[in-house]
Amino acid sequence: MDFSYYFQYFLSGLTNGSTYIIVAIGFNIIYNSTGIINFAQGEFLMLGAMTTVSYLKFMPLALAIICAVFTTMLIGFLIDLLFIRTLHKPTVLKMIIITIGLSIIIQELALHIWDEKVKTLPYFTGSLDTTIKIFNAYISPQVLWVLGSSIFIIIILNLFFKYSLIGKAMRACAVNKEVARLCGINTKNIISLSFIISSGIGAFAGCVITPLSQVQYNCGTPIAIKGFTVAILGGLGNNNGAIIAGIFLGIIESFSILFLPLAYKEAIATIILLIILICKPSGFLGKKELQSLKEF
Amino acid sequence: MVKKIIFLIFIFIIVIALQKILTKYGIEFYLTQIIMSIYYTICILGLCLLMGYAGQISLGQAGFFAIGGYTSAVLTTLNLMPYFQQNNKFILFLIKLNAAAFREDMFGEKILTITPFAAFCFAIIFSAIIAFLIGIPVLKLKGHYLAMATLGVGIIIYRIVLGTQIFGCADGIYDLPEFKLFANLAISGSSKLRVQNYYIAIVILSIILILLYNLINSRIGRALRAIHTSEDAAEALGINTARYKLYVFVISAIIAAIAGCLLTHFNGGISPAEASIMKSVKYVAIVAVGGMANFYGVMFMGIILQFLSLRGYFGSFDDLIFGAILVAMMLFSSEGLFNIFKLRKKYE
Numbered sequence: 225m226d227f228s229y230y231f232q233y234f235l236s237g238l239t240n241g242s243t244y245i246i247v248a249i250g251f252n253i254i255y256n257s258t259g260i261i262n263f264a265q266g267e268f269l270m271l272g273a274m275t276t277v278s279y280l281k282f283m284p285l286a287l288a289i290i291c292a293v294f295t296t297m298l299i300g301f302l303i304d305l306l307f308i309r310t311l312h313k314p315t316v317l318k319m320i321i322i323t324i325g326l327s328i329i330i331q332e333l334a335l336h337i338w339d340e341k342v343k344t345l346p347y348f349t350g351s352l353d354t355t356i357k358i359f360n361a362y363i364s365p366q367v368l369w370v371l372g373s374s375i376f377i378i379i380i381l382n383l384f385f386k387y388s389l390i391g392k393a394m395r396a397c398a399v400n401k402e403v404a405r406l407c408g409i410n411t412k413n414i415i416s417l418s419f420i421i422s423s424g425i426g427a428f429a430g431c432v433i434t435p436l437s438q439v440q441y442n443c444g445t446p447i448a449i450k451g452f453t454v455a456i457l458g459g460l461g462n463n464n465g466a467i468i469a470g471i472f473l474g475i476i477e478s479f480s481i482l483f484l485p486l487a488y489k490e491a492i493a494t495i496i497l498l499i500i501l502i503c504k505p506s507g508f509l510g511k512k513e514l515q516s517l518k519e520f
Numbered sequence: 521m522v523k524k525i526i527f528l529i530f531i532f533i534i535v536i537a538l539q540k541i542l543t544k545y546g547i548e549f550y551l552t553q554i555i556m557s558i559y560y561t562i563c564i565l566g567l568c569l570l571m572g573y574a575g576q577i578s579l580g581q582a583g584f585f586a587i588g589g590y591t592s593a594v595l596t597t598l599n600l601m602p603y604f605q606q607n608n609k610f611i612l613f614l615i616k617l618n619a620a621a622f623r624e625d626m627f628g629e630k631i632l633t634i635t636p637f638a639a640f641c642f643a644i645i646f647s648a649i650i651a652f653l654i655g656i657p658v659l660k661l662k663g664h665y666l667a668m669a670t671l672g673v674g675i676i677i678y679r680i681v682l683g684t685q686i687f688g689c690a691d692g693i694y695d696l697p698e699f700k701l702f703a704n705l706a707i708s709g710s711s712k713l714r715v716q717n718y719y720i721a722i723v724i725l726s727i728i729l730i731l732l733y734n735l736i737n738s739r740i741g742r743a744l745r746a747i748h749t750s751e752d753a754a755e756a757l758g759i760n761t762a763r764y765k766l767y768v769f770v771i772s773a774i775i776a777a778i779a780g781c782l783l784t785h786f787n788g789g790i791s792p793a794e795a796s797i798m799k800s801v802k803y804v805a806i807v808a809v810g811g812m813a814n815f816y817g818v819m820f821m822g823i824i825l826q827f828l829s830l831r832g833y834f835g836s837f838d839d840l841i842f843g844a845i846l847v848a849m850m851l852f853s854s855e856g857l858f859n860i861f862k863l864r865k866k867y868e
Contacts, residue, residue, distance in 0.1 A: 260664070261664040261667075261668070307847065307851065310851070311850075311851065316662075316663035316664060317575070317577055317663070318850045320577060320663070320664060320667045321577075321804065321808060321846050321847075321849075321850050322846070322847050322850045322851070324579075324801060324804070324843075324846065325805070325843045325844070325845075325846030325847035325850070326843070326847060327843075328798075328801060328839055328840070328842065328843030328846070329840060329843040329844055329847065331839070331843075332837065332839050332840035332843060333840070335836075336836070336837075336840075445797070449671070449672075449675065452668060456665075456668075485683065488679065488683060490675075490679055491675065491676050491679040491680075494672040494675045494676050494679075495672075495676065497668065497669075497672050498658075498669060498672045498673070498676070501658075501661060501665055501668065501669045501672075502657040502658065502660075502661075502669075505661065505665055
């Protein structure tokens with residue numbers, strides 16, 4: 225067991241972690257604008273990857289990914305339009321049940337459209353055997369793609385929220401919806417936009433990770449649960465917290481193989497989730513006062 | 521009052537007529553699925569108490585169902601013969617208590633196992649303890665957090681069941697003995713006992729229903745409804761909300777465990793699929809379609825939907841239909857199917 229061995233684990237943890245971060249940010253965006261947890265968040269990843277697989281028959285990879293991202297954005301928009309916007313007297317219980325129902329419907333439709341086989345995408349650069357040597361550890365170039373695009377998404381989103389007018393409006397919505405409406409912000413459109421953004425980044429993350437992890441109609445739920453764990457760990461609604469928490473969870477998961485049987489790997493995120501929910505629901509990095517103001 | 525009695529007699533007639541008709545037309549095997557759906561419905565009634573009356577969502581009901589089923593399955597199939605041959609005092613004590621008995625397994629070998637009744641009692645106690653321990657921290661949460669935490673509990677139970685040798689991993693446990701109640705009555709899946717089992721299931725369902733109704737119309741029930749309407753207001757009125765929520769959580773887990781235990785004996789086995797998240801979501805869907813705080817509605821919808829699902833009428837769209845039911849109920853009528861008619865009557 226030398227250094228390169230651990231480094232390999234570290235990198236695989238980082239790769240998974242960065243996917244969780246993207247999912248967690250998707251959760252955060254929707255949570256900030258609507259105050260609900262979108263249980264169907266994991267399905268956006270699956271949809272993005274699946275539609276790319278389909279589009280790949282007609283067009284090159286890069287174009288297929290772009291089209292898939294837009295298709296998923298459209299689906300996200302439709303979900304908001306059909307199920308969230310029209311809802312009378314939305315209560316938390318109703319919202320939870322609706323998004324759970326949606327996640328099942330999307331999964332089952334995917335099963336009927338793309339069948340139950342495990343699918344994959346080609347590697348963006350090189351092939352299955354291509355490796356890059358870093359610090360004596362051999363890694364696939366796809367790992368760099370995953371890390372790079374995650375960093376790219378995070379930076380773009382940060383810039384968007386900080387400097388653009390719409391981004392500022394979304395942040396205002398997150399702080400106080402009523403006051404935001406008084407300032408002339410159309411909160412309903414902001415909710416639509418947050419669904420579009422979070423489905424878009426979910427779909428993109430799904431495309432990038434698929435060459436490494438494959439995709440199946442029911443692969444969304446486990447990722448969603450891990451993403452939710454990360455979102456809670458970092459404090460719900462706090463994107464910077466999610467980044468640290470995502471890296472933390474990814475690395476813990478990949479090193480857990482050293483101590484625990486593989487069958488329990490899936491349960492680790494859930495156990496962490498339960499511990500954090502019970503001990504400190506505001507998360508490691510969330511502010512307690514801020515959290516108590518929000519409805520949940 | 522008269523209306524109620526007429527209603528009960530009406531149901532009584534339907535129950536008997538259903539069996540007679542099925543027997544007469546030679547499709548008695550339908551009873552098997554009806555019995556199974558009755559046991560599932562018992563589990564769903566537990567969730568109805570928790571979700572409809574106390575307003576606490578739980579996505580881990582199938583987990584408690586599985587705890588009940590697996591506990592009795594493990595206990596009634598674990599061979600204690602080696603310990604008996606070592607003259608283990610505890611085993612001898614169990615035999616004296618009639619809690620363990622000799623029987624033959626499916627290969628005709630003589631084995632010593634815990635009796636179904638003792639296992640049943642243990643399963644209830646065990647699930648109550650687990651629900652109590654989980655409930656204390658988890659029920660402090662609300663809304664999304666509660667949903668996610670109970671979902672987490674469900675996932676962990678599923679993973680444990682799936683990955684542990686003693687629970688048979690992915691195969692589950694089979695070859696359970698029949699559950700002898702008294703006289704000649706026994707819960708078992710053999711086709712000779714089908715009619716008898718149908719009535720046993722109906723009686724058990726009725727008992728649970730009566731107990732639940734009494735609970736709802738008692739002090740606890742009123743406290744629960746107060747909690748559902750507004751937790752803060754209930755607390756201000758001097759209701760110990762945390763304690764009542766915990767009570768209900770434990771009771772619903774016990775009901776789920778009873779159902780799990782009985783169904784496992786009826787099927788003669790249990791598989792990890794019983795603990796899966798989809799099952800929990802299905803239960804939530806049925807509670808929603810039955811009208812949340814409405815035992816009769818939930819009971820009818822439970823039996824009908826579970827029956828259709830078990831007979832395979834939904835085909836490969838099974839999960840899809842339950843998902844669609846969830847969304848549709850929430851969008852168009854969060855009061856359940858039955859209350860649509862009620863509302864309409866009021867306005868006509």
